[in-house]
Amino acid sequence: MSADLDPAIGRTEELVVEAREAQRSRRPGSLQRVGDHLKREWQLYVMLIPTVLWLLIFLYKPMYGLQIAFKDYSIFRGVAGSPWIGFEHFQTLFGNDQFLRALKNTIIISFYGLLFGFPMPILLALMFNEILNQTFKKSAQTIVYLPHFVSSVIIAGIVITAFSPSAGIVNTIMGWFGIEPIYFLTKPEWFRPIFVGTGVWQEAGFQSIVYLAAIAGVSPTLYESAVVDGASRWQMMWKITIPSILPTIIIMLIIRIGNMLEVSFEMIILLYQPATYETADVVNTFIYRQGIQGGQYDLAAAAGLFNAVVAFVLVMTANTISKRYSRTSLW
Amino acid sequence: MNRKSRNREDTMRKLPLTLAILGTTAMTAPVFAQELELPIVDEPLELTVHMHWPRAQGYGPGGDTSKIYPVEEVAREKTNIHLVDQTSGRNTTDNAEAMNLLLAAGDLPDIVGGNLIKQPVNQYGPEGAFVPLNDLVEEHAPNIKAWFEEHPEIWDAIAAYDGNVYYIPYLPDGKYARAWFVRQDWLDALGLERPDNVDELHDVLVAFRDQDPNGNGLKDEIPFFVRDWEEVLRLLNLWDARSTGADVYHEFYVNDEGQIVHPYAQEAYRDALANVAQWYDEGLIDPEVFTRGSSARDYLLGENLGGMTHDWFASTSGYNVALADKVEGFNFIPFLPPKSASGQRIEENRRIPMKPDGWAITYANEHPVETIKYFDFWFSEEGALLANFGVEGKTWNMVDGEPIFTEEVLGSGQPVNSQMYLEGAQVYRGYPQDYRYEWQWTRDSAREGIELYDTEDLLVDQFLGVSFNQDEQEVYDRYWPSIQTYMLERQQAWILGSGDVQEDWDAYIEAINKMGYEDVLEVMNSAYARQYGG
Numbered sequence: 001m002s003a004d005l006d007p008a009i010g011r012t013e014e015l016v017v018e019a020r021e022a023q024r025s026r027r028p029g030s031l032q033r034v035g036d037h038l039k040r041e042w043q044l045y046v047m048l049i050p051t052v053l054w055l056l057i058f059l060y061k062p063m064y065g066l067q068i069a070f071k072d073y074s075i076f077r078g079v080a081g082s083p084w085i086g087f088e089h090f091q092t093l094f095g096n097d098q099f100l101r102a103l104k105n106t107i108i109i110s111f112y113g114l115l116f117g118f119p120m121p122i123l124l125a126l127m128f129n130e131i132l133n134q135t136f137k138k139s140a141q142t143i144v145y146l147p148h149f150v151s152s153v154i155i156a157g158i159v160i161t162a163f164s165p166s167a168g169i170v171n172t173i174m175g176w177f178g179i180e181p182i183y184f185l186t187k188p189e190w191f192r193p194i195f196v197g198t199g200v201w202q203e204a205g206f207q208s209i210v211y212l213a214a215i216a217g218v219s220p221t222l223y224e225s226a227v228v229d230g231a232s233r234w235q236m237m238w239k240i241t242i243p244s245i246l247p248t249i250i251i252m253l254i255i256r257i258g259n260m261l262e263v264s265f266e267m268i269i270l271l272y273q274p275a276t277y278e279t280a281d282v283v284n285t286f287i288y289r290q291g292i293q294g295g296q297y298d299l300a301a302a303a304g305l306f307n308a309v310v311a312f313v314l315v316m317t318a319n320t321i322s323k324r325y326s327r328t329s330l331w
Numbered sequence: 332m333n334r335k336s337r338n339r340e341d342t343m344r345k346l347p348l349t350l351a352i353l354g355t356t357a358m359t360a361p362v363f364a365q366e367l368e369l370p371i372v373d374e375p376l377e378l379t380v381h382m383h384w385p386r387a388q389g390y391g392p393g394g395d396t397s398k399i400y401p402v403e404e405v406a407r408e409k410t411n412i413h414l415v416d417q418t419s420g421r422n423t424t425d426n427a428e429a430m431n432l433l434l435a436a437g438d439l440p441d442i443v444g445g446n447l448i449k450q451p452v453n454q455y456g457p458e459g460a461f462v463p464l465n466d467l468v469e470e471h472a473p474n475i476k477a478w479f480e481e482h483p484e485i486w487d488a489i490a491a492y493d494g495n496v497y498y499i500p501y502l503p504d505g506k507y508a509r510a511w512f513v514r515q516d517w518l519d520a521l522g523l524e525r526p527d528n529v530d531e532l533h534d535v536l537v538a539f540r541d542q543d544p545n546g547n548g549l550k551d552e553i554p555f556f557v558r559d560w561e562e563v564l565r566l567l568n569l570w571d572a573r574s575t576g577a578d579v580y581h582e583f584y585v586n587d588e589g590q591i592v593h594p595y596a597q598e599a600y601r602d603a604l605a606n607v608a609q610w611y612d613e614g615l616i617d618p619e620v621f622t623r624g625s626s627a628r629d630y631l632l633g634e635n636l637g638g639m640t641h642d643w644f645a646s647t648s649g650y651n652v653a654l655a656d657k658v659e660g661f662n663f664i665p666f667l668p669p670k671s672a673s674g675q676r677i678e679e680n681r682r683i684p685m686k687p688d689g690w691a692i693t694y695a696n697e698h699p700v701e702t703i704k705y706f707d708f709w710f711s712e713e714g715a716l717l718a719n720f721g722v723e724g725k726t727w728n729m730v731d732g733e734p735i736f737t738e739e740v741l742g743s744g745q746p747v748n749s750q751m752y753l754e755g756a757q758v759y760r761g762y763p764q765d766y767r768y769e770w771q772w773t774r775d776s777a778r779e780g781i782e783l784y785d786t787e788d789l790l791v792d793q794f795l796g797v798s799f800n801q802d803e804q805e806v807y808d809r810y811w812p813s814i815q816t817y818m819l820e821r822q823q824a825w826i827l828g829s830g831d832v833q834e835d836w837d838a839y840i841e842a843i844n845k846m847g848y849e850d851v852l853e854v855m856n857s858a859y860a861r862q863y864g865g
Binding site: 074075076077078092096097098160164165166183185186273274275277278281289290296299 | 431434435437451454455458459460618619621622624808809812813816817819820822823824827829
């Protein structure tokens, strides 16, 4: 019946069936099929080349060097010429209390970073979306993006000054309420809040761009019909915006979980002190002190490999859970 | 277990090469040492050089290898040996990274020179990457030989674990580095004498804290401040403990029994640190000492807040000129280290007599004899003057037998060392530095301080380091970084008052022993005995 009313629908189906039939009857060899495919879509493959090259040169080729994690590496003898020693470096690592402490700190700091740092850009993006005055919106966005473009060294300088017991703004404000100044950066219990807070302040604005882009992609028709139905802005946010950007949020979360162990250690090096190692020392700073400064590249490679394996497991787990419960996944 | 045999195999593989080189030298070697003859070769000989050091990444003015140093031009004329740049890692300023790039690439130039070469040269020399210099120096380098005959302990100190010497070091001259400085105008304002012992020092610092020496009505003075927080540890000397054994922080030292120990595991340290913590608690030490950083001196002196410090002679004296207009009556002068609780007066910090910088001959070099003769040239009187002062007649002249910089150099407004770096003098080649070079442009106030320090025998011997063999290196690498981390953690905690050093001491010693402190001491001492003949 519908076919009578709209002949085009049936017609399309017919065309598809016809095309399939034609394909089937031709039955070309697989090689020929690939050739045809390439001929048709070659522009796409050309565009793919740089990325593949990048992957091969910067990610796959260096993997060759990963073997030094299992070797007694000497620069002069080279990767191939150094003798194998099995899991000795891993034994050294796990026999070291400071490595275990660094691992614990990494996980805790990352977890806090995730807990406080992950929702913040989403909130920011939602807030920006609700601002109607364009000038105010643009300037507010610029202000929150700005810290991202400032080098870590300068950010660390700002943090050290802000938390200084004599001249820092934090202690000055506390002084108005009669609180004794605290030398924050030498107190182990204060390191994580300061570090995580700095990270959120520095990156939240810039990370909100992804979500803003996702929000911009939500079809305006949804909002239009919601307005017709008399929905409030609050309801529109909850019922339209958030569900629409949920896949983006989940993908970002999975990526974020994969990077859990990659705490921005240059910031930690700039902010920590022996007095705060207890809570501040992370795997990467441990590698830096033990491996790079001490020239033990093989040990550093072992720690790095361990990091990568953990990250892989984390990503796989997050992806599987997400696939099962939300049907959104990276692959 | 089979790592060692594997190693030997490796050495064996490279042995013929080394033997071949030694063989050729032995054949051409004269029986006795001779004067250096110039030119070294009749036909110009080009040698490639890796020269990576803080002031220039490459062998040319400021790292511009398309230009030739004026000093190099003269050296070419005299020796007929032409150094040609072949520096790796010219795009990085990290010397260690450049060295690693060079070694990993494997294409070694004839000469490897620059900053921090001792460790890699002594590690990879025995593996065959560098030529042992002992016989070459003995037979072809009379000037180098003469210098080291006067300083045998330095020859021991530069040797690798196999007993061979693989590089000719840069040998700094001059004795003093950092000194104690006090605001003499503050002392005058409060009617105080310069502190001569630890108790007087305490009283002065208390007075600085309480009696408003800067006269602004606020209690904002910082009695004792430092730029690098580690300099606070020099206060340990005042209670007869050590903070380090060399010109780097936290280093081992040789105790009175000739054993290598670490300062932070001694009972004297426990008691001294308790006192430092006490001073910190009393507010005599900058409360922000751990985070103030390198601008501390600029800020605290410029704002008229800081009373006393321990810092470099030359640069600290400079503030008297720089702040003359800004801070009225500003007079920041060096004073003798206060006597310790037991009456000792020491200045722990001094210039180290030998640097891990210099140059070495690689296995790729086909002219080791000519090269060592070339190295020897820089130890001859003529070469040393060239290396220290630049080209005669251009940057300096001989006046009454003394090399004196020209007015142009001294009055140009540029620091003399920066000018020398562009001339090709004071480059980190292996050469003996001449303190006369620096004395000429040292400010009067610093000169007075140096003369003051020269009135007493203040300096203590430096621990010049040991060269580990592979097994020792492994023990050291495995245990030491963790132990040092732990020591510093506890040290800061005690100074900051979150923990009491006297109460925690037994647990602390137990912890470092559990972490392998004894094993580290053992390899340190075995390497030390081998290297310095124990």
